Amino acid sequence: MGSSGSEVFYIVLLGFVLMLLMGSFIVTMVIVHRQKQLQNQQKLAAVRAEYEKTIINAEKEIRENTLTHVGRELHDNIGQLLSLAKMNLSSSKPEKVSEGKSMINQIIKEVRGLSKSLNLDWVESITLEDFIQNELGKLESAAFCQTKFTKIGVEGSLEKDKKIILIRTIQECLNNAIKHAKPKSISFYMETKPDQLMICIKDDGVGFDTAQGSSGSGMYNLKSRMNTIGGDFEIKSKPGNGTDIKLSLPISKP
Template sequence: MDNSGTEVFYIVLLGFVLMLLMGSFIVTMVIVHRQKQLQNQQKLAAVRAEYEKTIINAEKEIRENTLTHVGRELHDNIGQLLSLAKMNLASSKPEKVSEGKSMLNQIIKEVRGLSKSLNLDWVESITLEDFIQNELAKLKSAAFCQTQFEKKGDEIQLDKDKKIILIRTIQECLNNAIKHAQPKSISFHLETRPEHLIICIKDDGVGFDTSQVSNGSGMYNLKNRMLAIEGEFDIQSALGKGTEIKLSLPISNP
């Protein structure tokens, strides 16, 4: 009986110890799981904060770029039209007065267009094709360089936040070409594939050594912006051989 009682005691004790170990294991797993959940939540919050910061910066830069364009148009285009309209309206010749009135209608149209550009709501209504065409038209009107545009595939709908970042990225790529590349020609290729939107921007400018691009450069910021919308940024360039930039953005099929 003593041996039997001792065996029962050890069995019960072993069972109790196993229960404690099992309970400790379960509690540990729960704690680890909760810690991982908390870490994931913190990572998601950090990613979301960075995404929102990227959107805010892109919106700010688009507004600044728009104000610069508006100021240039007011001075170079509308200011000139107003001067011509004033001269024609002051003329005693009926045909000149008629021409002056026609200029006033054109001025009103130009001002309305500029006022709309000050509100970022235009981002939702404009297509990427139209936006790119407008940017190229600015270069052409300024006689900066020759431009080319090619499109393949159907137009797709992007949400406003992604479109804002993409538009600002395109603007910055063009600004870099204008400031540094000294190109004779800039071309755009816009292509919609089954799973990706591809935008290629190519110039025949002076080019540069991409191995010398530092992490603090604008190229690094452009890569981060595309990363924020789950896209990719790739640049190919060489001294004297121009530059080609490829923007790739995943798209979901309806």
């Protein structure tokens, strides 16, 4: 009887110990799960903060770039047109006055175009193809270098935030070529696949050693920005052999 009672006691004790262990295991798992959830939430918040910071910086840089362009246009283009219009309107010859009035209409159109560029809403209304063509057109009109644009596939729509970052990345790539590459030609190749957008930028400039260039912040910032929107940034260059840049971005299937 005593032996049987001891066995029951040990069985109950063992069951109690097992329950404690099971309870401790469950509590531990809950704590670990909550800690992982908290870590994931913190990581997600950090990613969102970095994404928003990148967008804000890109918007700021686009505005600064636009203001520089507007200032240049006001000084070099519209200022000159106004001077010519003033001269013609002051003339006693009817044909000169008529030419001056025509210039005033042209100036109004130019100013309207510049005013629209100050508002970032143009990002939503313009296609990437049109944007690239406009940027290349500026280089051509300034006689900086020859340009070429090739497009394959039908361009789909992009979210405004992603488009802003992509546009700013393209601008910065062109700015780098203008400042450092001294190219005779710059070419763009844009291909739209069902699940990917790819843009290749190639120049025949002086090139550089990418191993040394990687230590600079410029290339890192471009790569970081593309990573922020889920894209990739690749660059190949050698001294004397120009530079090839590839931007790729996953896109949703239509």
